[in-house]
Amino acid sequence: MKYRAALPQLSGETFITDGGMETTLIFHRGIDLPAFAAFDLLKDEEGTATLRGYFAPYAEIGREHGAGLVLDTPTWRASSEWGEQLGYSAEALDEANRKAVAMLEDVRAEHESERTPIVIAGCIGPRGDGYQVGDLMSADEARRYHSRQAETFADTNADLIGALTMTYADEAVGIARAAEGVEMPSVVSFTVETDGRLPSGQPLGEAIDQVQAETDGAPAYFMINCAHPTHFAGVLQEDGPWDQIRGLRANASRKSHAELDEAEVLDEGDPVQLASEYDELRSVLPNLTVVGGCCGTDHRHVDEICRTWVAAG
Numbered sequence: 635m636k637y638r639a640a641l642p643q644l645s646g647e648t649f650i651t652d653g654g655m656e657t658t659l660i661f662h663r664g665i666d667l668p669a670f671a672a673f674d675l676l677k678d679e680e681g682t683a684t685l686r687g688y689f690a691p692y693a694e695i696g697r698e699h700g701a702g703l704v705l706d707t708p709t710w711r712a713s714s715e716w717g718e719q720l721g722y723s724a725e726a727l728d729e730a731n732r733k734a735v736a737m738l739e740d741v742r743a744e745h746e747s748e749r750t751p752i753v754i755a756g757c758i759g760p761r762g763d764g765y766q767v768g769d770l771m772s773a774d775e776a777r778r779y780h781s782r783q784a785e786t787f788a789d790t791n792a793d794l795i796g797a798l799t800m801t802y803a804d805e806a807v808g809i810a811r812a813a814e815g816v817e818m819p820s821v822v823s824f825t826v827e828t829d830g831r832l833p834s835g836q837p838l839g840e841a842i843d844q845v846q847a848e849t850d851g852a853p854a855y856f857m858i859n860c861a862h863p864t865h866f867a868g869v870l871q872e873d874g875p876w877d878q879i880r881g882l883r884a885n886a887s888r889k890s891h892a893e894l895d896e897a898e899v900l901d902e903g904d905p906v907q908l909a910s911e912y913d914e915l916r917s918v919l920p921n922l923t924v925v926g927g928c929c930g931t932d933h934r935h936v937d938e939i940c941r942t943w944v945a946a947g
Contacts, residue, residue, distance in 0.1 A: 638792075651704050657931075700750070702750055709783070712734070712783065717730075731790075742754065776807065784816050795813040799825045803841040811852070821881065823858065824842075824858060863911040909935070
């Protein structure tokens with residue numbers, strides 16, 4: 635079932651995401667992902683089957699706990715400059731983005747039920763590496779850069795466009811505008827450093843306000859991803875537009891982005907402790923209903939988070 639017209643995760647019911655796809659594939663499955671690009675696995679049936687199998691445990695968690703799922707396509711790196719780096723033509727990259735949605739349609743057909751709706755998010759990642767800002771774009775430049783990927787998703791059965799691991803507000807504005815231009819709902823997810831600020835140095839609340847102001851409130855909601863709850867919990871104690879945050883995909887590790895970038899061993903943290911830290915955020919994130927994981931997390935973390943969230947809510 636397609637949900638583009640009415641996203642079910644806005645209902646207030648619990649939805650889960652997957653965990654850290656790339657870290658799971660690299661550290662647990664021993665798969666080489668050049669440039670951290672999971673979409674490259676879609677080039678053959680074996681890789682596509684690996685990705686379908688990766689999502690299966692999350693669908694089972696949703697079924698067990700009566701939660702829906704918001705599943706992001708493995709296309710975080712599937713924009714033009716990353717594609718060129720990996721030897722993809724523009725046309726081949728379009729096809730990879732379409733295959734990513736089709737793969738999740740297979741997952742949805744196999745696992746969706748009335749109690750467990752499955753929403754497909756066409757994932758757009760940053761032009762940079764996600765841990766550092768890199769070359770700044772204006773909002774218009776970002777819209778132009780990301781428009782082709784957005785247009786490709788609009789021609790599939792993806793339900794929304796999700797901008798994950800945004801490091802500065804202008805790029806998020808550009809993606810939200812690109813999504814609006816193809817009449818698709820969008821979700822914007824920012825990452826923060828250990829001080830709770832974006833890698834650009836902008837406070838999280840200011841970044842959300844900027845995106846809302848410069849897109850006339852286009853995003854359906856906001857998220858935080860690729861940061862540990864201890865990195866931003868203090869910021870959320872201050873006044874801010876926290877009612878706009880509906881999703882959280884935290885890292886397993888308390889380490890900074892710089893430390894994680896240099897790490898050769900995966901820091902998996904403690905799934906039970908991470909779930910407890912999610913639960914502690916209920917009072918400051920009143921609309922948080924989409925919960926999952928990012929780097930270092932896997933189905934064990936998401937299972938504990940979902941178990942805790944559903945039991946308490």
